[in-house]
Amino acid sequence: MSKPSPDVYEQGKGMDAHNSVMRGIRARKDETYDPREPTRVWLDEDNTPSGVYDSLTIILNTGGCRWARAGGCTMCGYVAESVEGGSVSHEDLMAQIDACLDHEAENAEEPAGLIKIYTSGSFLDEREVPAETRQAIAETFADRDRIVVESLPDFVEQPKIEDFTTQGLETDIAVGLETATDRVRKDCVNKYFEFAEFERAAADAREVGAGVKAYLLMKPPFLSESEATTDMKRSVRKCADVEGCHTVSMNPCNVQRHTMVEDLYHGDGYRPPWLWSVAEVLESTADEDIIVVSDPVGHGSDRGAHNCGECDDRVQRAIKDFDLRQDPSVFEQVSCDCERTWEAVTEREKSYSMPLAR
């Protein structure tokens, strides 16, 4: 009696296939973007270890993620927002920051206490954002309370973080951990680093007085609803045990353009998670000593986390409420007939029979 061979997992054959397929999929798009405009900017409010803040979220256009150019993550379409030529100069990046400040000035009553900068890649990767630019941005926001910058763990180094902490900013590194399960991160998400690397980054950040915010992905492709839920509960708990990781943002996978997830979705092989599943994870991990928030993008639509269509807005509101208050009782107040369907799906769906309900 032989065991199923772990060869695939070890040889990186799967990663090669994922990358090759993703490169093909990404080649289908042909948009390019103005390097002087940020990809997106918006105002919101966020729960942090020091309370709820008004926030300014910036998605910088840095030329896109290098990993995505190799193929990259199966659900990530952000690379569609890259610029021609592949990299963006210091001047252009600063022009994007100025555009964001203008946006804030026009739309907010007062400057946000919390700045969040994402790049569709790694802000701390100096091939994306040069050291000069990083330092200039740190100075620009020196008058704020907190800053979050996104990076893959391999680029997390203490001197880079200190650019921000020395400005007196409470600094957090947002890491797209996706899951605490290495196997799922590698085979389902196609992300190359391991949980140990995340732990290392968190420890380094902590040593220089910064924190880590882990981004988790609920229901990557090839997992059933219950497998996805189990993976998230476990991941939240594992993150809670990592010193320096004080917040988890657990986000349901949505169907982005030009991704493997989109091909599966079109091929009737993928459904984003139920909002009930999101609620269940939040509810069941509420007792963990970590802030857990979730922002179901595109909730209620076929391409985002959704329930039956009747209750989606109500459940989404409860999730948002939970984000700010961390009180699991918010979920007791929402119910719908479709919970029964969701229970049946959770109980019965296998990765070989999904999606059992749309």
Next chain:
Amino acid sequence: MTDYFEVHDRDGAARVGELRLSDSLRTPAVSDDVLSDAGSLWPADRDVPEGDESALTVLPHRAFPGGTADEVQEAFAVDYPDVDYPSAAVVSPDTAADATDANADAYVLSNAQAIAGHAQAFVAAVVRTREAIPPDTALYLPGVATPANAATLAYAGIDLVDTDRAVVKGTQGKYLTTDGEQFLEDLEELPCACPACQRSIKEFDRGDCVDHNVNALRAALGTVRQRIRRGRLRDYIEGQARHEQWLTAVFRRLDQQYSYLEQRTPVLRRAEITSATEDAMRRVEIQRFAERVTQRYRCRFDNPLVIVPCSAAKPYSESQSHGQYHDAIQFRGHTLSMTSPIGVVPQELELTYPAQHYDSVVTGHWSATEKEFVADVLEAYLQRNDYPRVIAHVPGEGYRDICERVEDSLGLDFEYTVEDHPTTTESLANLASTLSDELKYGKRERQHNTLRAVADYQFGEGAGDALFEDLQIGSRYPKLRALDGDGEQLATLVAQYGVLSLTLAGARRWVESDAPTKRVEIDNFVPHGSVLAPGIVDASEDIRVGDEVVIEGPQAFAVGRAAMSGPEMVRSSRGIASSVRHVEER
């Protein structure tokens, strides 16, 4: 080696099988209670489970749902272990062929959700998978079965389903029946007598709806199993599948996968064929009969041809109308019955399956498709068989149109003898007088021609002459016996199916003749009563269920009737492959 699944009855691609667990399960069936899933390898590495005979263990798997790229399938494909308990391997149509090394008893199709509802994709996926996996393994289509689609799934070749879709629909307040689904709110009464439905519609909630849906699915599968055992699933499908468009499209598209269905369709059956729709014309049995009549059969009479309409009673010669034609013809003409959906039936083949086994809805109206089909068959028939005269003793409706079309197309002149209806005194008198100058053929000629015609039909062009060079007849029609010049019996005409069953002497002649022989090569043993699949070394590709076969091995020479197709005999490791009628040791 498949140890835990065996096929007992076949009806086209559908089968009644037995999952041989400690409590055995008759398939097609829901697998809920017998399945034990060892889990997905996507989220975690897993050990091969201990397993036992009480359950069908789904081996640790990496499923590829609809839309998974080929490259990803190749890179992540699992090498399934060969285990000694009942096991199932999760496959996609693309990976099925490579997964058969593990000798699993069942295969789980991982893109079921992507193909259910899409006839073309469904047929392509099921045919591809079914052809890739051994015939004596079960094919499990998870997560999609409903009472409405269960029969069509089985018809396509699915053996195992589950209650997942029925349950999920129930939770959504959708009430499922074999004719589709309805919202609970739209039901004025509960159209079912199952235990869940033993309450008033007002008290009936979604929990009850789940129970009812599961009951309805189980009942639908019971009907399917019984239909398969009786050889009558197709008749059922032609009516029942019409309630959902995609199901109708599935069986029609399967008709286009002719070789898939033909290989799996028996050459004879006890059951009747009900022809109530035009789809019946595309059935393998009908197509095969038309093909053999126009490509294997040859008329050996020198008399004029008399085309007559079919009769509702079978065989035709026992019907009142054909009795009247017979009295008018008096052995002066060769009778060819024209019928939808069979085409044309020469008098020698009136017993031959399915000529006396179909029942059609008689309205006197012919559709354009029916006319076209019958005209094509008649035209091909007349191209192959030359007659001094063609007399069409047919009524106006339809029959006449067809005759005229064929006359035109072949440049022939038919003589028409019917005034208004073929059985009126006047019409019959016309028929008699038209033939009055023709010579009669004798009983001997009639009997010889019948046996030779059946041999041609059954064994191939020219087989009648090759097998029955020096023919003597024993017994009386319809139970004719063929003897050689020395009086040794070669074959008997089986009246029930209109085919020959051979003796050992007949089988030897068949082997020695130029007629293509269907052979089953066996191991070193002497078979008694039947030959089981594991004893088979090789078998002719073209053997079909119900065919006469010669069984040969180092120790035995035998003749029998096939219970499996040739390819199934070769690829199966379980089950009865052929009956053995006569055997001699070598």
